[in-house]
Amino acid sequence: QVQLVESGGGLVQAGGSLRLTCAAYGNINIFVAIAWYRQAPGKQRELVATITRGGSTTYADSAKDRFTISRDNIQNTVYLQMNSLRPEDTAVYYCSEYPNLGSWGQGTQVSISS
Numbered sequence: 001q002v003q004l005v006e007s008g009g010g011l012v013q014a015g016g017s018l019r020l021t022c023a024a025y026g027n028i029n030i031f032v033a034i035a036w037y038r039q040a041p042g043k044q045r046e047l048v049a050t051i052t053r054g055g056s057t058t059y060a061d062s063a064k065d066r067f068t069i070s071r072d073n074i075q076n077t078v079y080l081q082m083n084s085l086r087p088e089d090t091a092v093y094y095c096s097e098y099p100n101l102g103s104w105g106q107g108t109q110v111s112i113s114s
Contacts, residue, residue, distance in 0.1 A: 002026035004095050006032075009108030011013030017083045020108060024076040029053055033076045035070060035098035038091035038110075050098045051078060062088075085112045 008020040022034065033052045047071040050058045057069050058079040068081040078095060092107040 002028065002030055004028075004097075004105055006095050006105055006108040007069075008092060009110045011111040011113065012098060014086055014112055014114050016085050016112075017081070018085065018110060019080065020080040020095075020110070022078040022080075024078075026076070028071070028076040028078065029042060029073055031097040033098040034071065035096060036078075036080045037094045037096065037100070037114055038089075039094070040088075040091040043091075045094070045100075048093070049080060082110070085110075087112045087114045092105070 003025040005023050006020060008018060010018060011035065012018055034051050035050040036048040037045050038048050048060050048063050049067055051069045051071050059067060066082065066084045072076045078086050088112060092109050094104055094107040097105060
């Protein structure tokens, strides 16, 4: 079983940037697709972006034009570059296989101050 571990969160001001990292302990290519999700306080977890094994991407409307998902198949890593961050982007961010089959990691906290 390949474990996915998130990192890179932090506290930044609105308008700033962060890059989240999803490191696979094992061969990330066993997953057809990897996704970033997020869960804000008091809200349901939502899908942010996906990337397939071949590099095709999709984004939630809230992430389009601001976030970029990418992957490094040699380093077994998926990234989420987040620019022009807004207070409403504050959430715990999770990476998982897509679609998620019920297993979640610890996530990484992203907090955006206004």
